[in-house]
Amino acid sequence: MSDDAKKPEGAENDAAVSRRQAFVTLGVGSICAACAGAAMFGYEFLAPNVLYEPSPVVNAGKPDGYPAGSVTQDQQSAVYIVHGPEGIYAMSAVCTHLGCLTAWKPELGIIACPCHGSKFTRAGVKIEGPAPHPLPWLRAWINEDGDLLIDRSEPLGQKQFVRT
Amino acid sequence: MANSLAEQLANLRDTRVWRSIFRSGFGPTNLHRALAVQQNVFLHLSSVKIRKRSLSFRVTWFLGTLSLGTFLILVATGIPLMLYYHPSVPQAYADMKDLRFAVSAGVFLRNLHRWSAHAMVLLVFAHLFKVFYRGAYRPPREFNWVIGVVLLMLTLFLSYTGYLLPWDQLAFWAITVGSNLISAVPVFGTKIRFLVLGGHTVNANALLRFYVLHCVVLPLAAAIFVAIHFWRIRKDGGIYSGEIKKP
Incomplete structure (x- = not known):
């Protein structure tokens, strides 16, 4: 091949580079868009829309079942129902450290966590241990049938008593 | 003859x-x-030729090979275990009990799987310590060290996801505690926990997700990274067998 024959070929390549550049940009752009779409799709898919978990509202039965001065733990729903001098209140039994189920120790009069040794009073106040927060109080109320209901979905900011 | x-x-x-x-x-x-x-x-994946010195026990204590050995045992025992185990809340615990008491050689396979899993975690840690203290992580092997750390993470995730599958009290509370640790990640913590568990508590979705991770996703990822790891040993000039003496 002579030099003359090579030149137009080179010129053609020069023109092709910019077109190639455009296609590369287009290709990389589409791959990025596809990845972003796949990430969103994946997140939506992995986050369940319907949960077959127990209802956060639990029926604790008639308030008469909780005599004055008693601390009752419901293992199944992980709540305490305490009947103090000011009335009945409900507390989460889930430790604020790492989510273990705490237990009421009647002989010591405290609530203790078996996992890492956090201790709380019957009002949920932290005595010691790695737990960063007190046990959260839960909203409790009496429904029209006279049953005590407890909402576990979110902690109450303040104290709340049910008077019977 | x-x-x-x-x-x-x-x-x-x-x-x-x-x-x-x-x-x-x-x-x-x-x-x-x-x-x-x-x-x-x-x-x-391996070299055609290696230095005789790098075959001696004191160079590696054979920790990498032993790690691979436990991984192969875990694959070989894990697949038969899958044939009797249903990752569902009513059946998981009973299936684990069946494997121990009702299935022929089930207790052998399960215990071999369990002990090999413990051994693999131990061996992989030991392997990384050995590599670290011998200085075998230094260039040109620095990328293979990173692959090794990824493999350590995969080993720990495999160990952690397998821990839930017996679905007993120990498993349930260990995963409850472990998944609550994820919540400590800034900003996205509770979201990641929700995705990992497939819910707000350790429940049927969590069991199934951990099962799929344990039996499919993580072993596949581990196999791929093991292949890269071995190939890089060759590409990085073979097993580090000591200081190169400078003239």
Whole structure:
């Protein structure tokens, strides 16, 4: 091949580079868009829309079942129902450290966590241990049938008593 | 007899079928040996030649090979265990009990799987310590060290996801505690926990997700990274067998 024959070929390549550049940009752009779409799709898919978990509202039965001065733990729903001098209140039994189920120790009069040794009073106040927060109080109320209901979905900011 | 067996093997290696699979035959020369390694998909990850010194026990304590050994045992015992185990809340615990008391050799496979899992975590840690204290992580092997750390993470995730599968009290509370640790990640913590568990508590979704991670996703990822790890040993100049003496 002579030099003359090579030149137009080179010129053609020069023109092709910019077109190639455009296609590369287009290709990389589409791959990025596809990845972003796949990430969103994946997140939506992995986050369940319907949960077959127990209802956060639990029926604790008639308030008469909780005599004055008693601390009752419901293992199944992980709540305490305490009947103090000011009335009945409900507390989460889930430790604020790492989510273990705490237990009421009647002989010591405290609530203790078996996992890492956090201790709380019957009002949920932290005595010691790695737990960063007190046990959260839960909203409790009496429904029209006279049953005590407890909402576990979110902690109450303040104290709340049910008077019977 | 021995002669005739050797002859038969030699004849077998001469057949068209054998040659179509293995291409290069065995032979007495270094070229034959090199080709046998190079043309095998599994062996080609390793070097054709290595320094004799790097084969000695004190160089590696064989920790990498032992880690691979436990991984292979875990695959070989894990697949049969999958045949009797249903990752569902009503059945998981009962299936684990069945494997121990009702399935022939079930207790052997389960215990072998369990002890190998413990051994693998121990061996992988030991391997990383050995590599670290010998300075084998230094260039040109720094990328393979990173791959090794990824493999350590995969080992720990495999161990952690497998821990839930017996679905007993220990499993349930360990995963409850562990998944609450995820919540401590800034900003996205509770979201990640929700995705990992497939819910707000350790429940049926969490069991199934951990099962899929444990049996499919993580072993596959581990196999891929192991392949890269071995290939990089060759590419980075073989196993580190000591300081190169400067003139």
